[in-house]
Amino acid sequence: MEDLIRVVIADDHALVREGTAQLLAKYDDIEVVASAEDGVSAMETIARFEPDVALVDIAMPGLTGIEVTKRATATHPSTAILILTVHDEAGYVRALLEAGAAGYLLKDVGELDLVAAIRAVNAGESVLHPSVTRTLFESLAAGRPEDAQPQPPLTERELEVLKQAARGLSNREIAATLELSPRTVQTHLGHIFEKLSVASRTQAVILGLKQGWLALEELE
Amino acid sequence: MTPLTDPDPTRAVRVRAVVARRISEPAFWAIQAMVIGISVLHIALEADWIPLGEAASEAGIHHLPVVLYLVPVAYGSLSYGLEGGVLTSLWAGLLASFNVFLFNLEDYSWVVDLGFVVLVVGVGIITALPVERERRQRHRAEAAVRRLEALNELAEESLKARDPVEAVRTVLDRLSAILGVDDSAFVLWDRESEEPAVKVSQNQPSRIPGFNEDSAVLSPETLDTTPGVDYTRVEAGGYRGLIAIASRTGLADPEASSFLAAVGNQLATRVEIALLIEQEQTAWSTYVRLVTEAQEEERRRLARELHDGPAQHLAMLVRTLQGQPDLHGAATTILTELRRVARDQRPTLLDDLGVAPALDWLVTEGSKRSDLTMDLRVEGEPTRLSPESEVVLYRIAQEAMRNAEVHAHPTHILVTLRFLPGDVELTVSDDGSGFEAPNQPGEYVAAGRLGIMGMYERAQLVGGSLAITSAPGTGTVVVVTVPRGPVSHRAAIDRPPTTS
Numbered sequence: 001m002e003d004l005i006r007v008v009i010a011d012d013h014a015l016v017r018e019g020t021a022q023l024l025a026k027y028d029d030i031e032v033v034a035s036a037e038d039g040v041s042a043m044e045t046i047a048r049f050e051p052d053v054a055l056v057d058i059a060m061p062g063l064t065g066i067e068v069t070k071r072a073t074a075t076h077p078s079t080a081i082l083i084l085t086v087h088d089e090a091g092y093v094r095a096l097l098e099a100g101a102a103g104y105l106l107k108d109v110g111e112l113d114l115v116a117a118i119r120a121v122n123a124g125e126s127v128l129h130p131s132v133t134r135t136l137f138e139s140l141a142a143g144r145p146e147d148a149q150p151q152p153p154l155t156e157r158e159l160e161v162l163k164q165a166a167r168g169l170s171n172r173e174i175a176a177t178l179e180l181s182p183r184t185v186q187t188h189l190g191h192i193f194e195k196l197s198v199a200s201r202t203q204a205v206i207l208g209l210k211q212g213w214l215a216l217e218e219l220e
Numbered sequence: 221m222t223p224l225t226d227p228d229p230t231r232a233v234r235v236r237a238v239v240a241r242r243i244s245e246p247a248f249w250a251i252q253a254m255v256i257g258i259s260v261l262h263i264a265l266e267a268d269w270i271p272l273g274e275a276a277s278e279a280g281i282h283h284l285p286v287v288l289y290l291v292p293v294a295y296g297s298l299s300y301g302l303e304g305g306v307l308t309s310l311w312a313g314l315l316a317s318f319n320v321f322l323f324n325l326e327d328y329s330w331v332v333d334l335g336f337v338v339l340v341v342g343v344g345i346i347t348a349l350p351v352e353r354e355r356r357q358r359h360r361a362e363a364a365v366r367r368l369e370a371l372n373e374l375a376e377e378s379l380k381a382r383d384p385v386e387a388v389r390t391v392l393d394r395l396s397a398i399l400g401v402d403d404s405a406f407v408l409w410d411r412e413s414e415e416p417a418v419k420v421s422q423n424q425p426s427r428i429p430g431f432n433e434d435s436a437v438l439s440p441e442t443l444d445t446t447p448g449v450d451y452t453r454v455e456a457g458g459y460r461g462l463i464a465i466a467s468r469t470g471l472a473d474p475e476a477s478s479f480l481a482a483v484g485n486q487l488a489t490r491v492e493i494a495l496l497i498e499q500e501q502t503a504w505s506t507y508v509r510l511v512t513e514a515q516e517e518e519r520r521r522l523a524r525e526l527h528d529g530p531a532q533h534l535a536m537l538v539r540t541l542q543g544q545p546d547l548h549g550a551a552t553t554i555l556t557e558l559r560r561v562a563r564d565q566r567p568t569l570l571d572d573l574g575v576a577p578a579l580d581w582l583v584t585e586g587s588k589r590s591d592l593t594m595d596l597r598v599e600g601e602p603t604r605l606s607p608e609s610e611v612v613l614y615r616i617a618q619e620a621m622r623n624a625e626v627h628a629h630p631t632h633i634l635v636t637l638r639f640l641p642g643d644v645e646l647t648v649s650d651d652g653s654g655f656e657a658p659n660q661p662g663e664y665v666a667a668g669r670l671g672i673m674g675m676y677e678r679a680q681l682v683g684g685s686l687a688i689t690s691a692p693g694t695g696t697v698v699v700v701t702v703p704r705g706p707v708s709h710r711a712a713i714d715r716p717p718t719t720s
Contacts, residue, residue: 108551
């Protein structure tokens with residue numbers, strides 16, 4: 001048996017907390033260890049249980065999901081924050097990814113997608129709900145700054161890796177697509193993070209879109 | 221600086237000015253020519269240079285020039301009043317006496333001649349007295365007319381001013397110039413609160429005693445004892461106050477007081493009206509603010525409730541309908557619609573993340589919904605503003621974009637949000653048909669374009685300003701500037717200490 005993924009659910013709607021917990025109970029590798037009904041108790045629960053994954057709603061009384069994400073990623077970096085919300089606006093997606101969320105899902109996500117997302121963020125990958133990916137990229141492409149650098153400070157290979165990462169592929173999938181070893185992909189990503197001064201692949205992708213190095217069409 | 225002991229520095233100047241004026245007038249030289257001409261004729265007759273018949277001599281024809289002196293004397297009186305009559309008759313008398321002593325000392329006819337001279341001087345004075353009186357009256361009447369004109373001008377200029385302080389400043393500047401004083405000040409107290417409603421001095425700091433200190437020091441009692449200062453009490457409606465002038469060289473003009481009173485009372489009435497209008501405007505904008513706030517709060521609450529209640533249930537429903545494509549699709553559509561309705565009320569983004577992400581969403585949605593392209597450009601580092609300012613910027617952008625889309629049929633709308641050091645500037649520009657933008661925002665109401673008027677109102681609520689530039693065929697640019705700092709709702713009432 002693989003390691004158990006310990007999950008905390010933070011949402012002010014009992015319906016969502018219970019529904020999600022019920023759904024996850026069917027999976028042996030996932031255990032919901034606690035739930036919280038507002039932002040402040042979400043922070044306390046994360047501190048107390050140190051879960052692998054925290055499912056966090058945005059609109060919560062006390063502290064919003066955005067604040068919880070900022071604080072939790074700073075104080076408990078081992079907990080991956082997976083946002084579960086009804087808001088699909090790009091502004092929220094950007095703000096939360098910048099705050100350090102590992103994933104962003106809408107609450108109407110299918111059961112299998114939710115479970116897959118929990119497993120993915122637990123493995124250190126980024127997950128975006130398919131419908132928010134598009135609005136995020138549209139928004140990034142529209143709000144390109146005047147001083148955008150036309151040429152990325154990356155090698156051709158690194159740019160290829162970044163493009164594949166932007167499509168939401170995992171390291172293993174990128175390696176398969178580009179016919180590289182997963183270790184090489186990891187090395188490329190490390191160089192990319194360093195050159196762009198970012199901490200995660202999501203931030204690298206956002207920067208790439210903002211600067212216009214990645215085109216929306218290439219991500220389909 | 222005690223003006224009473226100071227010699228009047230203007231006296232020498234005034235005398236010089238009078239002399240300069242006199243010698244430039246033909247009447248003055250005509251009088252001189254007559255007096256000298258008559259004197260020459262007189263001497264000629266007395267010295268017998270002109271041969272006269274015995275009969276003429278017997279008839280006393282040589283006395284005739286003395287009588288002729290009456291002509292320039294009367295002329296001098298009529299032209300220059302007492303001063304002219306007396307000076308001319310003395311001058312003529314001097315020349316005539318010279319003649320008398322030169323030729324007529326041996327017989328007693330000099331007595332007759334001297335009598336004539338006295339007569340000439342007497343006639344000069346008697347003619348001049350009523351003329352002088354009449355002249356003085358005329359001068360006073362002319363001065364009164366000039367003052368009345370000045371008063372009318374002042375009234376007109378004060379009406380052009382945008383606010384009471386500016387009106388007072390304009391009038392004080394003109395007043396000081398008309399009366400030739402160094403400083404003037406105007407204070408109006410609220411009768412009930414005893415607080416100064418308006419307090420303006422022409423100079424900073426003021427030369428009016430007590431003005432620069434606490435307003436209680438500035439009182440009639442203080443001013444009464446100060447030389448070189450004149451003041452008058454004024455009142456209008458619920459206000460009382462005073463207007464004062466000060467001059468280092470003393471106040472020479474005896475008419476100044478009555479003029480000061482006329483100006484002061486007129487100004488008090490003007491300021492009272494302006495203050496009343498301002499109070500009305502403040503009350504109105506308070507009402508508009510409260511209504512707007514209530515409306516925004518209602519929209520915010522509705523959006524939150526839709527998100528918190530139905531949207532959550534629907535999302536859970538969609539999740540459970542995964543295996544049934546038809547129902548899943550229908551439920552997803554309802555959820556999407558529900559989110560749209562909630563966001564149209566008020567995007568939660570605005571409250572959670574601020575105006576830049578909210579506008580980003582507005583522009584992205586707008587591009588998707590219509591054929592035209594919309595772009596957002598954010599300059600500077602976006603920060604959070606006061607909730608009121610964020611709503612104002614968002615709603616104005618929304619209204620400007622909707623106006624452009626509905627009325628101007630553009631191909632492109634550009635929204636620019638600039639985070640400047642002191643304030644935030646939002647620009648919405650389109651390449652549409654444009655329109656004849658009126659000079660005054662109020663004209664939009666007359667034209668039935670209440671949406672645009674609403675944008676002006678909203679900008680003012682947070683101490684911002686709005687400008688619309690447009691002309692047929694050139695597109696439209698809406699620029700709104702909102703201060704970054706905290707906004708006091710009393711901003712409209714509190715006046716800056718000095719305005720230029």
